[in-house]
Amino acid sequence: xxxxxxxxxxxxxxxxxxxxxxxxxxxxxxxxxxxxxxxxxxxxxxxxxxxxxxxxxxxxxxxxxxxxxxxxxxxxxxxxxxxxxxxxxxxxxxxxxxxxxxxxxxxxxxxxxxxxxxxxxxxxxxxxxxxxxxxxxxxxxxxxxxxxxxxxxxxxxxxxxxxxxxxxxxxxxxxxxxxxxxxxxxxxxxxxxxxxxxxxxxxxxxxxxxxxxxxxxxxxxxxxxxxxxxxxxxxxxxxxxxxxxxxxxxxxxx
Amino acid sequence: xxxxxxxxxxxxxxxxxxxxxxxxxxxxxxxxxxxxxxxxxxxxxxxxxxxxxxxxxxxxxxxxxxxxxxxxxxxxxxxxxxxxxxxxxxxxxxxxxxxxxxxxxxxxxxxxxxxxxxxxxxxxxxxxxxxxxxxxxxxxxxxxxxxxxxxxxxxxxxxxxxxxxxxxxxxxxxxxxxxxxxxxxxxxxxxxxxxxxxxxxxxxxxxxxxxxxxxxxxxxxxxxxxxxxxxxxxxxxxxxxxxxxxxxxxxxxxxxxxxxxxxxxxxxxxxxxxxxxxxxxxxxxxxxxxxxxxxxxxxxxxxxxxxxxxxxxxxxxxxxxxxxxxxxxxxxxxxxxxx
Numbered sequence: 001x002x003x004x005x006x007x008x009x010x011x012x013x014x015x016x017x018x019x020x021x022x023x024x025x026x027x028x029x030x031x032x033x034x035x036x037x038x039x040x041x042x043x044x045x046x047x048x049x050x051x052x053x054x055x056x057x058x059x060x061x062x063x064x065x066x067x068x069x070x071x072x073x074x075x076x077x078x079x080x081x082x083x084x085x086x087x088x089x090x091x092x093x094x095x096x097x098x099x100x101x102x103x104x105x106x107x108x109x110x111x112x113x114x115x116x117x118x119x120x121x122x123x124x125x126x127x128x129x130x131x132x133x134x135x136x137x138x139x140x141x142x143x144x145x146x147x148x149x150x151x152x153x154x155x156x157x158x159x160x161x162x163x164x165x166x167x168x169x170x171x172x173x174x175x176x177x178x179x180x181x182x183x184x185x186x187x188x189x190x191x192x193x194x195x196x197x198x199x200x201x202x203x204x205x206x207x208x209x210x211x212x213x214x215x216x217x218x219x220x221x222x223x224x225x226x227x228x229x230x231x232x233x234x235x236x237x238x239x240x241x242x243x244x245x246x247x248x249x250x251x252x253x254x
Numbered sequence: 255x256x257x258x259x260x261x262x263x264x265x266x267x268x269x270x271x272x273x274x275x276x277x278x279x280x281x282x283x284x285x286x287x288x289x290x291x292x293x294x295x296x297x298x299x300x301x302x303x304x305x306x307x308x309x310x311x312x313x314x315x316x317x318x319x320x321x322x323x324x325x326x327x328x329x330x331x332x333x334x335x336x337x338x339x340x341x342x343x344x345x346x347x348x349x350x351x352x353x354x355x356x357x358x359x360x361x362x363x364x365x366x367x368x369x370x371x372x373x374x375x376x377x378x379x380x381x382x383x384x385x386x387x388x389x390x391x392x393x394x395x396x397x398x399x400x401x402x403x404x405x406x407x408x409x410x411x412x413x414x415x416x417x418x419x420x421x422x423x424x425x426x427x428x429x430x431x432x433x434x435x436x437x438x439x440x441x442x443x444x445x446x447x448x449x450x451x452x453x454x455x456x457x458x459x460x461x462x463x464x465x466x467x468x469x470x471x472x473x474x475x476x477x478x479x480x481x482x483x484x485x486x487x488x489x490x491x492x493x494x495x496x497x498x499x500x501x502x503x504x505x506x507x508x509x510x511x512x513x514x515x516x517x518x519x520x521x522x523x524x525x526x527x528x529x530x531x532x533x534x535x536x537x538x539x540x541x542x543x544x545x546x547x548x549x550x551x552x553x554x555x556x557x558x559x560x561x562x563x564x565x566x567x568x569x570x571x572x573x574x575x576x577x578x579x580x581x582x583x584x585x586x587x588x589x590x591x592x593x
Contacts, residue, residue, distance in 0.1 A: 025262065118432075119384075119431045150353060155307045156324070245337055
């Protein structure tokens, strides 16, 4: 049992030694690939993802037809490396989970980016998952945000994501269950959890996905913890972007 | 056996948290005194400020918003939309991104690649969000500058430029959606050959090609490389080629067009000696190094970098090696920083 309720209630420590409201170690790098318009590498605990942005560049429809859109089209492709998980799974191109993640990310950024500034063009985000340990969608969203900042695409604010769960499973129907922040794989397998993404420092939620069952009474607490976690994530990502910017400006002063 | 547990080391050096209470009129993020980054002479003028998306630049209603900012309906706060530096032009407040795709401006010298050939125009990739147009009417047709465009020219459009050809051109006008229309109606512009292409992505803010007084110049290279031309396109596309002496210096100025135009649209490379090739790749290495280090790329920096690279290369008595990676690249950077 990944989160033994009996031991958790004694020490209030999770399996990896965190408390309920602690994020895993979150590190990120910007401009990791020189050839891309924007790129990033992000680690949330042991979840490691890489994101590259191409564009905005001329849109090409099927057969080279110029698309007549008055705004930029956002395309997301996620590829999960075979070695990234515990068991080596081959995911097909029509993996429904992947398609849902791609759609979620694309629609979140379509709202956030100023796509009207780039008529009939395409912004393509390509995400490579190198290692999975929970909060995969959240890691992908965070990596996309800083890659888009690197690419210099105008946006309303950072979209920052994290997961939130609850300390006991749905079936145990425990009214006193505490919320948890930033779950790893083992916790995700057992416990109800949701992925939430917010716009910057505000409380406006841009992505909210939950695939597990939970009593509605617990949802509010989980959501509050998740939104709070997103703010912590924003502070970290902002620091990364600023550090990179400072370094670039130092170089140009030659 | 004793077991020691090492604390995890961060993958990146930990950034210094900026205290939001130190907010200044520039909208916070005063990064003064970041001495740990580069303790050299540059520390004294590091009074610049970076804003990141979502950050309120100012809530003063006297400012007008420019590029890289937006105003939420019903408020006066100007909010940044890109990560970059604040620029004030009179009462116009804009944020210049640190890195962004090229946005064409009239008069820019650009290097481009033909992507499509249409009936009366070419579509050129200049690294901008949209492809640029090069109308058939905007090129120098062979046989005199004043010749009228004919139907034969339209049929033979691929003899001037075909898909994949590289050219240097100037931005003549901009359309409503921000895409550019180019022209090559000058002897400075036209098809490129005898050289090597490189792309430096992300102009703006820090590194990359900057708009300068001179974008095209000739380097007299060392080690018998002869003269090498460098064209720095403002869009970050760069062309480094063997310098070809313009033949027919004695022809009258009015007849120059005719004598040159015969070779202008040739795609045939001339013979380039191994020494010249070495120096061309050395210049390319220097530019790559400048970009990696986040330095700006302009005539001054490329010349300094080239001199430094030659000096470092002459120091090792071994075989000539133009690769500027690792220890050698570091030496070149050190030499550059000293100057």
